[in-house]
Amino acid sequence: MSNFQVSLSTQSADAIWGEQTKLSFNEKGAVLHLPSEALHLRDIQKSARKVAGLGVKNLAFVGQWDSEQQWAFVMSFCGAGFRGDIQWADDEHAIDLAIRFEALQFTRKLVNETPEDLSPEVLAVAAASWIESIAPDFVSTKMIKGEELIAAGWQGIYEVGRGSCRPPVLLELDFNPTGDANADVEFALVGKGITFDSGGYSIKSSEGMLDMKCDMGGAATVTGALGLAIMKGLEKRTKLFLCCAENLISDHAYKLGDVITYKNGVTVEIVNTDAEGRLVLADGLMAATESGAKKIIDAATLTGAAIMAVGKEFNAVFSLDTAFQQEVLASAVEMNEPHWPLPLMPWHQEQCPSPFAETANSRPMKGGGAGGASNAAGFLSRFVADDGKGWVHIDLAAAYNRNGTEIMPNGASAIGIRTIAAQLLK
Structure with a gap:
């Protein structure tokens, strides 16, 4: 089973799932729509809770993500008993994020x-x-x-x-x-x-x-x-x-x-x-x-x-x-x-x-x-x-x-x- 892909966008979406969740969906996963280039960690955390509520198990970050944005999403996504897979964005922070995740888990x-x-x-x-x-x-x-x-x-x-x-x-x-x-x-x-x-x-x-x-x-x-x-x-x-x-x-x-x-x-x-x-x-x-x-x-x-x-x-x-x-x-x-x-x-x-x-x-x-x-x-x-x-x-x-x-x-x-x-x- 392929990973559920999550990406970021600063563009508005035609269909936002809930006014406060900043989410839209496509055939590969979800897009988080942020109002600017700032980190917006709390908005990301709220969106992560919504994605987790859909029963998603395996996750892949695609596109341009700051390491703190990826971390905020995972902190909010992985609840008790999480057994899924996390694929970090392909950037210089992937190894550090994997180390953090081991300590977190x-x-x-x-x-x-x-x-x-x-x-x-x-x-x-x-x-x-x-x-x-x-x-x-x-x-x-x-x-x-x-x-x-x-x-x-x-x-x-x-x-x-x-x-x-x-x-x-x-x-x-x-x-x-x-x-x-x-x-x-x-x-x-x-x-x-x-x-x-x-x-x-x-x-x-x-x-x-x-x-x-x-x-x-x-x-x-x-x-x-x-x-x-x-x-x-x-x-x-x-x-x-x-x-x-x-x-x-x-x-x-x-x-x-x-x-x-x-x-x-x-x-x-x-x-x-x-x-x-x-x-x-x-x-x-x-x-x-x-x-x-x-x-x-x-x-x-x-x-x-x-x-x-x-x-x-x-x-x-x-x-x-x-x-x-x-x-x-x-x-x-x-x-x-x-x-x-x-x-x-x-x-x-x-x-x-x-x-x-x-x-x-x-x-x-x-x-x-x-x-x-x-x-x-x-x-x-x-x-x-x-x-x-x-x-x-x-x-x-x-x-x-x-x-x-x-x-x-x-x-x-x-x-x-x-x-x-x-x-x-x-």
Whole structure:
């Protein structure tokens, strides 16, 4: 079966299928009619959703396409379960687009897996195996799981994951292309890998729990970003830390009122077992700090408050290092991935007080109360060194859409992999 051809035109069409879709059709496929030579990425995304709705499987770009235009179309065209073929326009960007697409598909497929099939250990192994397949000579891995986490001092991951019969895991992956075992770690990436989030004893509603397979989106995003950067020629030593656990209810699950003592001595009272992402990320951030990494980026589907603040088309970006935050935001603009800064100040560390510990993991109210996304970022800032210099936190509000939108397909979006990869490659 031949591929469905899509081309661009700045000429008006005699028959436009829907006033806002800018589409006309011929015997070979579709033409997207744009009002000018500008990129018009959002118009392209809307048209891609319409083409996908026709049941098209195999796609070919023909004529003059900018690489960002092709990418915008594919991002919106390829929903969960996509198994078709993409033929890029015959230009100098085809190889780069194919590399991006491999990283995109890896990230999306991982997030879209069912929680039964993707346990914490399976997630860690899948991430490590993919990176190793890209750079087998430069990758080493270490997995700490179950009771081993206690001995290693990674109490947060252990506590969140101990309610499941499938043990929690901390994956440390070292990509070192320098040939020097003592080379500096230029970057560390930390990802939240909650493979299913019931909320624990602070149990979610059925509707709120339905799509919590996506709560490992941070782990998938930073892995996808690292793989993309490696395929594009990354030469810097980079470490990846994935904090993997299932947050379930059982007679062995962690409870409201528990106090966790972290490796750095910080004590945390649990006032909401559904604020578990920050508890596992705390361990990952400390591990990244211990590695001596010059810069750290963590990514997580962390708070509903971020979604309330920026919607589901943007990721929210937090940092106490204004210069680094601006670098990340500049990369996001360059990569056409919507990201937006939200407030973070040192005093956000104090916004979740506890009478029994140095801090609580949230506020004992729905959604963590006002400023919940900033308060979560403030909690994380307790676990990085140098007053947060060289650290950026990305709350992945745009990570997932159950039913799709006018511009994005159903399932994982993978928005953020290009932004983070661009930082690694700077």
